[in-house]
Amino acid sequence: MPEPLPGPAAALTPDELLALDRQHVWHPYGPMPGRAEPLLVESASGVRLRLARPAEGRDELVDGMSSWWSAVHGYNHPVLNDAARGQLERMSHVMFGGLTHEPAVRLAKRLVDLTPEPLEHVFLADSGSVSVEVAVKMCLQYWRSLGRPSKQRLLTWRGGYHGDTWQPMSVCDPDGGMHELWQGVLPRQIFADAPPPGFDTPPDPAYLTHLHDLIARHADELAAVIVEPVVQGAGGMSFHSPAYLRALREACDAHDVLLVFDEIATGFGRTGELFAAGHAGVAPDVMCLGKSLTGGYLTLAATLCTAAVAEGISQGELPVLAHGPTFMGNPLATAVADASIGLLLSQAWAQEVKRIETGLRDGLAAAAGVAGVRDVRVLGAIGVVQLDHAVDMAAATRAAVREGVWLRPFRDLIYTMPPYITGDDDVARICAAVCAAAREG
Numbered sequence: 001m002p003e004p005l006p007g008p009a010a011a012l013t014p015d016e017l018l019a020l021d022r023q024h025v026w027h028p029y030g031p032m033p034g035r036a037e038p039l040l041v042e043s044a045s046g047v048r049l050r051l052a053r054p055a056e057g058r059d060e061l062v063d064g065m066s067s068w069w070s071a072v073h074g075y076n077h078p079v080l081n082d083a084a085r086g087q088l089e090r091m092s093h094v095m096f097g098g099l100t101h102e103p104a105v106r107l108a109k110r111l112v113d114l115t116p117e118p119l120e121h122v123f124l125a126d127s128g129s130v131s132v133e134v135a136v137k138m139c140l141q142y143w144r145s146l147g148r149p150s151k152q153r154l155l156t157w158r159g160g161y162h163g164d165t166w167q168p169m170s171v172c173d174p175d176g177g178m179h180e181l182w183q184g185v186l187p188r189q190i191f192a193d194a195p196p197p198g199f200d201t202p203p204d205p206a207y208l209t210h211l212h213d214l215i216a217r218h219a220d221e222l223a224a225v226i227v228e229p230v231v232q233g234a235g236g237m238s239f240h241s242p243a244y245l246r247a248l249r250e251a252c253d254a255h256d257v258l259l260v261f262d263e264i265a266t267g268f269g270r271t272g273e274l275f276a277a278g279h280a281g282v283a284p285d286v287m288c289l290g291k292s293l294t295g296g297y298l299t300l301a302a303t304l305c306t307a308a309v310a311e312g313i314s315q316g317e318l319p320v321l322a323h324g325p326t327f328m329g330n331p332l333a334t335a336v337a338d339a340s341i342g343l344l345l346s347q348a349w350a351q352e353v354k355r356i357e358t359g360l361r362d363g364l365a366a367a368a369g370v371a372g373v374r375d376v377r378v379l380g381a382i383g384v385v386q387l388d389h390a391v392d393m394a395a396a397t398r399a400a401v402r403e404g405v406w407l408r409p410f411r412d413l414i415y416t417m418p419p420y421i422t423g424d425d426d427v428a429r430i431c432a433a434v435c436a437a438a439r440e441g
């Protein structure tokens with residue numbers, strides 16, 4: 001017989017919680033039981049995480065990760081708390097089939113107003129990966145409805161990341177990434193070379209030709225091109241010239257292929273533009289949003305599409321989009337998302353992102369001189385130190401915690417995406433921690 005838990009949760013000590021966590025709880029990208037012990041967070045406020053059990057002598061850490069790039073306003077924000085509380089008292093959830101409600105309608109209208117012009121319609125999903133599944137389903141169904149069912153493959157460039165469910169995995173970087181195991185089982189997509197690195201680097205004519213040729217050659221079987229615009233996140237934290245996005249738009253138009261921008265990581269100001277598509281001045285046919293959509297409060301994502309895509313689907317043999325998550329349009333999540341976007345737009349967010357960019361450039365310059373560092377790059381509120389070897393994750397994380405900062409390095413990368421409310425002193429502290437992690441990792 002398993003031991004029953006002692007009374008109320010408060011009766012569990014940090015040690016007991018961590019022992020139970022190790023015994024029963026699966027963590028992201030981890031084995032079971034877990035190898036590394038997670039830090040136990042008791043609460044979070046502003047840019048600080050409070051630990052229930054100190055680590056490296058620290059009971060409070062400055063958050064350099066925005067909880068996987070989502071908590072742009074920091075934690076426990078009064079405006080977002082009020083939005084959640086207010087909605088909770090009306091209703092936390094009702095089904096979206098046959099019913100609708102103000103928070104979802106308001107959010108959809110806001111997203112249509114803010115995103116590039118031709119995006120008109122919004123499908124609300126419960127996570128980024130699901131919004132990518134929906135985007136792919138939209139594109140395949142569009143061509144099927146138009147009598148071109150052979151157009152059912154996707155093209156992307158290497159080095160990308162689009163999520164962990166099936167279709168998204170098939171367009172993640174196929175080499176060395178965490179989904180390599182599934183090659184041969186996943187749908188086989190078409191991969192272009194990774195875009196040449198550098199946001200400010202002039203576009204490489206040979207690469208432009210490569211993109212164009214590949215799209216032209218596979219046009220008959222391609223439903224869509226899907227990419228992360230300007231910043232490839234979890235696939236390697238690399239930046240590329242917006243000129244490549246314009247080239248994709250031209251090639252897709254020329255060859256009857258839809259263009260999907262996955263802005264789940266880049267949306268809502270992270271790169272210095274409200275959406276990364278803004279750097280290129282081009283609009284996709286389908287756009288995915290997630291992560292910071294709710295300011296990091298609740299899980300929510302959105303797939304937006306043009307009127308042409310929606311009309312195409314609606315002309316088909318099956319004139320509906322057969323997708324409808326149980327928690328679609330969740331009122332709590334949509335109310336907080338609407339409040340989070342309102343909060344963002346009520347501030348000089350672009351100036352704040354610029355301020356953090358300057359702080360990251362200044363603070364991370366020192367990393368360039370550290371042995372084993374291959375590259376240091378900054379764009380908007382994203383700072384990256386790339387090593388010439390795989391990072392020792394435990395040692396690097398420990399070094400950052402010693403500096404009072406929470407970082408989560410991966411592969412050969414130590415990076416930060418702090419909340420936009422991070423003050424200059426805390427940005428400097430995060431940079432010192434990234435440098436320490438680079439030295440010890």
Ligand SMILES: *Cc1c(COP(=O)(O)O)cnc(C)c1O
Binds near residue numbers: 228265
């Ligand atoms: C995180 C991420 C996803 C997946 O979102 P989840 O909410 O984790 O499913 C998809 N695309 C990009 C670009 C991401 O950064």
